[in-house]
Amino acid sequence: MPTPPAAPSSPPSPSSSAAPSDPDSDERPDTSSAAAGAEVADRIRYLDEVMAEIDAEVRRRRASGDLPAGLERELDELFLEFSPVGLQGRARLRETLSLVDGSAYVDIAVPTASNKAVGSYIKRAVRKGLGWYMNFIVAQIVKFAWSVSRMFHVVVDHIEDLETAVEAHRSPDLPVAVVPASSDGAAWWAPAATEALAGVRDRVVVADCGDASLVELLLAAGVDAYGIDPSDLALEPALDRGVDVRAEGLLDHLDVVADEALGGIVLTGSVQWLRPNERERLLDLVSTRLAVDGALVLHSASPGAWAASAPAVVRDLAPGHPLHPETWAHLLGGRGFAVTATVAGGDDRRLTHVGEATPDAGTVNAAIDAINDLLLGPTEYLVVATRER
Amino acid sequence: MTAVHQFVPALLPRDATGDHTRALRDALRAAGWESDIYVEAAHDELQDEATYFEEYPSRARPGDVLLYQLGTSSPVAEFLLGRHEPLVLDYHNVTPESYYEGWEEHTAAKVALAREQVAALAPHAVLGIADSAFNARELEELGCRATAVVPILVDDDVVHGAVDAAERDRLAADHGDATVLLFVGRISPNKSHERLVEALWVYRRLYDPSARLHLVGPTVTPSYAEAVFAFADELGLGDAVRHAEGLTKAELAAWYEDGDVFVCLSEHEGFCIPLLEAMGAGTPIVALDAGAVGETLADAGILLAEARPATVAAAVDRIRRDDDLAAWLADAGRRRLEDFAAATTRQRFVDVLGGVVGREPVVV
Numbered sequence: 001m002p003t004p005p006a007a008p009s010s011p012p013s014p015s016s017s018a019a020p021s022d023p024d025s026d027e028r029p030d031t032s033s034a035a036a037g038a039e040v041a042d043r044i045r046y047l048d049e050v051m052a053e054i055d056a057e058v059r060r061r062r063a064s065g066d067l068p069a070g071l072e073r074e075l076d077e078l079f080l081e082f083s084p085v086g087l088q089g090r091a092r093l094r095e096t097l098s099l100v101d102g103s104a105y106v107d108i109a110v111p112t113a114s115n116k117a118v119g120s121y122i123k124r125a126v127r128k129g130l131g132w133y134m135n136f137i138v139a140q141i142v143k144f145a146w147s148v149s150r151m152f153h154v155v156v157d158h159i160e161d162l163e164t165a166v167e168a169h170r171s172p173d174l175p176v177a178v179v180p181a182s183s184d185g186a187a188w189w190a191p192a193a194t195e196a197l198a199g200v201r202d203r204v205v206v207a208d209c210g211d212a213s214l215v216e217l218l219l220a221a222g223v224d225a226y227g228i229d230p231s232d233l234a235l236e237p238a239l240d241r242g243v244d245v246r247a248e249g250l251l252d253h254l255d256v257v258a259d260e261a262l263g264g265i266v267l268t269g270s271v272q273w274l275r276p277n278e279r280e281r282l283l284d285l286v287s288t289r290l291a292v293d294g295a296l297v298l299h300s301a302s303p304g305a306w307a308a309s310a311p312a313v314v315r316d317l318a319p320g321h322p323l324h325p326e327t328w329a330h331l332l333g334g335r336g337f338a339v340t341a342t343v344a345g346g347d348d349r350r351l352t353h354v355g356e357a358t359p360d361a362g363t364v365n366a367a368i369d370a371i372n373d374l375l376l377g378p379t380e381y382l383v384v385a386t387r388e389r
Numbered sequence: 390m391t392a393v394h395q396f397v398p399a400l401l402p403r404d405a406t407g408d409h410t411r412a413l414r415d416a417l418r419a420a421g422w423e424s425d426i427y428v429e430a431a432h433d434e435l436q437d438e439a440t441y442f443e444e445y446p447s448r449a450r451p452g453d454v455l456l457y458q459l460g461t462s463s464p465v466a467e468f469l470l471g472r473h474e475p476l477v478l479d480y481h482n483v484t485p486e487s488y489y490e491g492w493e494e495h496t497a498a499k500v501a502l503a504r505e506q507v508a509a510l511a512p513h514a515v516l517g518i519a520d521s522a523f524n525a526r527e528l529e530e531l532g533c534r535a536t537a538v539v540p541i542l543v544d545d546d547v548v549h550g551a552v553d554a555a556e557r558d559r560l561a562a563d564h565g566d567a568t569v570l571l572f573v574g575r576i577s578p579n580k581s582h583e584r585l586v587e588a589l590w591v592y593r594r595l596y597d598p599s600a601r602l603h604l605v606g607p608t609v610t611p612s613y614a615e616a617v618f619a620f621a622d623e624l625g626l627g628d629a630v631r632h633a634e635g636l637t638k639a640e641l642a643a644w645y646e647d648g649d650v651f652v653c654l655s656e657h658e659g660f661c662i663p664l665l666e667a668m669g670a671g672t673p674i675v676a677l678d679a680g681a682v683g684e685t686l687a688d689a690g691i692l693l694a695e696a697r698p699a700t701v702a703a704a705v706d707r708i709r710r711d712d713d714l715a716a717w718l719a720d721a722g723r724r725r726l727e728d729f730a731a732a733t734t735r736q737r738f739v740d741v742l743g744g745v746v747g748r749e750p751v752v753v
Contacts, residue, residue, distance in 0.1 A: 004717035030732050043688045043721070050691060050714065057703040064594055074696065075590065078623060079583045084614040085491035092491070122542060203694070258678050263695035 002049040005042040062354065063242035070232055070247040077258075081133070093156050100152055104145035104285060108138045122352070171319055174273065178313045181234035182269055184299075185213025188345045189382040190194040193297045194221050195267075196384045200263035204292055207250040208269025212238030223264070228253045230270075251278060256283035262289050268299040272306065273318035279331075290387045296337060298328060298383040305346070305379035325381045339384040346380030392423035393454045393477075398463035400431040403539065403638075405662055406481060410458050410541040411438065413479075416735035417742070429463050442468055449474065454746055457510065458485075462503035466510055475515045475748050478533070481541065482524045482659020482681075483507060488558045488579040492613045505532060516745045519680035520660035534626040535720075539737045540729050546638070548669030548726060552588060552646055553639035567599035568592070568709055569712075571648025571672065573641070573663040574615040574655065574673055575606045576632075581677075581696060586621045586721040588701035589629060595699075596706045604632045605644050621708050643669035649706045654696040658682050664690075665729055668722030672717050675704045689725035 035273055061067045064158075084095055108131070112123035184190055193214065195202055198221055206215050209227025211234065218225035226244040229235050238245045246253070250270060276284060286296060301310065305320045323331075330338045350372040353365045395414060398608045401407040410426055417424035425448075431439035440448075442465050442511050445602070453474045457465065460481035469476055483504050489497035509515060511531035517526035518539050525536040560569075570589055574580045582604065589602040602621075608614040621630040633644065645651070651667035658680040667674050674690030683692055693705050708715050 004713050039519070040688070045718075047691065054691070054700060054703045054707050057707070058699045059701070060695075061595060067591070071591075072699065073695055075587045075624075079587075079616070079620045082614075082619045082623070083492070084612060085578075096494070109484060162728055183717050256695060256697075259698075261678070 002046055002053070005039070005046050006367055011280070015138070021085055026248050028233065030346075033275075039384045042156065059242070059244040062244060063239060065239075069297070072246070072358055077118070077346045090126070090160060097152055099147075100149050104142070104149045106142050106145070108134055116262060125301065148374075158347030166231045172317060174270075174314065174317045174319065178311070178317070179231070179269070180311065181229075181231065182208060182210030183212065183213050184216075184268060185298075187214070187219045189299050189343070190214055190217055192320075192341075192343055192382055192384070194218060194223070196295050196297050197223050197225075198262045200224075202261065204264035204266065205253070205257075205262055206266040206268075207253075209238070209242075209245060209273065210234050210269075212241075214266065215243055216241075219243075251285065254282070254289050257289045258287050260291040260294075262294060263291055264295040265290055266297045267297070271298065272322040273314070273320045274312070279320070283320050283331055283335050287337070287387065292387055292389065294387050296332070296383075296385045298385070299380065300325075300328075300383075301346070301380050302344075302378065304375060304377075310335045310380065325383050328383050329385075332385050336387060336389040338388050339383060339385045341382075341384040343384075344378035345382065346378050352378045372381045391421075391452060391454075392425075392450065393742055393746070394423075394427060394444055394445070394447075395456045395458060395479075395496055396427045396465050396469060397463075398429045399464055399753055400426060400428045400435050402432055402434050403460075404456055406503065407435070409481075409542045409543060411435075412544060412731070413456075413738055416542070416738055417515040419735075420739045420743075422746075423511055425536075427465075428567070428675055429465050435664065447652070452747065454742065456742070458504075459507060459510070459548070462499050462506055467507035470509060475744065475745060476508055476510070477511055477745055478507075478514045478528065479515045480507070480519045480528055480659075481523050482520070482657075483690050484577070484579045484657055488577070488657065489610065492578050493610050493620055496610065507535065516741070518741060521684055523642050523681035523684065524659050525540045537741045539735050539741055540577045542731060542734050542738070543660065543662060543665055543729060543733050547652065547667050551639050552642040553637065554643070556640045557643035557646055560643065562563075564601050565599075567601050568705070569601050569603055569647060569649045570652045570705060571603045571605070571644065571650070572644070572652055572654075573605040573666065574653070574661075574667050575609045576604070576617065577610045578613050579655060579657040580606075581654045581656050582613075582617045583620055584618060584677075584698065584701070585652060586624065586626060586630065587698035588654070588705070589626060590624045591698040592627075592702035592705055593629070595702055596709070602626070603643065603644060603648060604630065605634065605636060606736045607634045635647040642670060645672055648672050650675055652701060652705065652710050653677065653682060654677060655682065655721075658685075661685050665726060668726040671723065673708045673718035674722060675701060675708070687725055687728075689721040 067353045076083050084092065084163050110123070110127050112120050112127060114120040114123060194217055199219060202224070204218060204223050204225040206225055206227045208219070210228050215225045215227040215238070226245050227238065228248045228250065230247065230249040232247045235247055236244045250267070256378055272281070292294060300322045303324060309317065325342045329342065332339060351368045353368060354361050358364060395410055399412045400410060403548045405497065408741060414424045414426055419478040426439050427442040427445050429540065454477060455469060455472060456477045456479055457469055457472045457660060458479050458481070459484060463600040476673045483500050486504070487500040488495040489500060506657055511528050511533040514533050515535070517525065517528035517533035519528055519536055521536050525538050541550065570585065570592070572585055576582055585604070589600060593600050620631065645666055651663070651672045653661065653664065653674070653676040653720060654676065656679050656705060662682050664682065666675060668689060671709050676686055676690055676692055677696045678692040678694055686692060693700055693704060708718065
């Protein structure tokens with residue numbers, strides 16, 4: 001347990017929050033002497049040590065099985081059962097519509113009870129005296145409210161018809177169980193990812209981490225990394241080894257992470273087959289959860305290789321498909337990222353040239369080049385980007 | 390005589406904005422300026438201290454500066470947009486409507502309108518005063534040309550006031566040695582009460598099966614409050630979660646003193662006065678680093694990057710197991726509180742407003 005630093009003899013220097021952004025404004029007294037600075041640094045160091053102990057305790061509890069990997073997600077899902085926010089699609093529409101119906105009736109029978117004896121008498125007199133007038137007004141309000149309610153019913157019915165039509169074209173979700181668990185620590189891109197994340201100060205999350213071998217590689221390199229994966233089963237080996245991993249999907253996890261809390265994000269696995277709207281949401285989340293100057297490492301199969309070699313069930317049921325690295329660079333550039341490296345790798349399936357002695361070697365080799373360019377080449381790529389703003 | 394008049398949608402007693410507005414008026418008058426309060430509505434207790442805002446034109450004088458206490462939607466905003474006096478915004482933040490969508494659509498619409506009004510007013514203001522750098526950034530992004538960060542005025546008796554000893558003893562007798570997690574704030578989706586319940590559940594499972602969660606604050610979003618308490622019941626925490634509202638200042642001080650750890654997991658806060666109240670009571674703080682919480686708390690508490698119940702529970706346990714840490718945090722809180730001393734803040738307001746008196750209004 002770290003020992004707290006001694007209580008300071010003077011108040012701490014105020015945080016930046018107390019400083020005016022108007023350059024014309026008066027400055028606060030200067031308390032940032034060397035001694036005060038060292039004192040503040042001591043306090044921050046102490047709190048960092050305490051926080052590190054808290055993180056270690058959480059990891060220990062997870063590893064010991066006190067905290068099953070999916071427990072926190074289950075708690076979140078349980079709360080949603082009690083909330084109208086948790087109602088999706090039709091259920092939410094109907095729930096809201098019932099609220100409209102419930103409030104469309106205006107009761108003219110004003111309560112006349114009162115704590116004071118004379119109060120009740122006066123209220124009854126007012127109600128009786130104004131009843132004819134209020135009746136007239138309320139009848140029109142109720143008529144209007146029911147017309148609006150009726151209109152909403154028509155709109156909801158129409159929306160449900162449309163949803164039924166759209167549903168017929170929707171592909172089912174890709175079952176987590178059919179996606180092979182990853183073991184990225186041994187992958188060709190692991191050294192490049194480790195190098196890109198070395199020196200990152202804040203925490204680094206590895207998405208779809210599988211057996212968490214990449215997480216361990218990063219930890220060994222001094223990076224404060226942890227993993228997430230939607231498959232409890234895939235995480236079991238990592239949990240057995242006491243690695244900090246959680247059974248969560250990428251979007252759900254980033255949703256609850258504080259802004260700029262992460263120093264690095266590693267995206268692989270499902271990032272390749274997100275739906276377009278999910279990809280947009282992911283980019284929004286990544287560009288806010290990652291600290292400025294934080295590193296993003298994105299690994300993906302190239303589109304051609306994926307179509308040829310991804311597991312058949314994944315290819316058939318995946319809602320989206322991998323993008324080209326240039327497309328990721330374009331999308332990330334629009335979110336304030338600068339791409340610092342794009343590396344091709346994986347199996348190189350290119351055909352080699354025939355020897356010069358071969359008849360029509362020039363023509364054949366030109367054809368081979370065309371085939372290589374169009375169909376073959378490295379099967380995967382890695383994009384490394386830095387958040388600039 | 391120089392005049393800085395304040396406009397506020399509603400002037401209410403025992404309300405952060407109402408108390409701030411009245412305290413600021415007193416500070417401005419003490420500085421030798423004229424200062425009245427114009428409102429859309431005022432509580433019966435404060436009728437004598439407020440004037441209906443539409444009466445201002447008949448009282449306007451050259452050189453007046455108008456200061457708008459901005460925290461909700463109001464016709465006052467439209468009124469001020471039509472005035473030609475220099476306008477200063479005192480921005481207390483507006484919760485984004487997304488927090489209310491699905492829970493209370495009319496509240497979502499109301500705060501959406503408020504944010505539209507902030508966007509319309511910001512470019513017209515000669516100065517935007519914000520409780521926090523977080524709020525100042527919002528004003529700047531909306532086109533406010535100059536901003537200054539001055540904390541909300543919190544009366545010293547709010548953070549150093551008398552404690553209702555009988556209430557404190559009653560609470561202590563009620564829960565005995567059980568750990569008490571405390572949060573004070575209105576029950577509203579942006580305050581993430583469900584995360585507090587989750588943290589309590591994990592804390593009881595791992596550390597102290599008898600632990601309690603004390604929630605103090607008005608229920609402003611009933612559907613959300615119902616969901617939170619139903620959630621607690623489902624987890625078997627019905628008796629472990631206590632809720633109180635409408636407390637006097639002395640009773641509130643007792644609840645603060647009774648709490649072992651003040652836990653704030655709000656996702657959106659423009660300043661968070663309860664942090665100051667907890668500091669005043671010497672209650673150690675664990676808080677999610679979201680909105681302005683980090684800058685208000687500074688290094689006077691344990692700031693969490695995420696509101697995971699396991700992390701929150703471990704942080705509470707860390708404080709409970711280490712008396713030195715608890716004492717250090719309590720001491721750090723008291724020291725941090727000195728940065729928000731009412732006298733200092735009052736002077737800051739006078740200094741900052743002194744810089745805009747006599748300025749021409751901004752023509753957009």
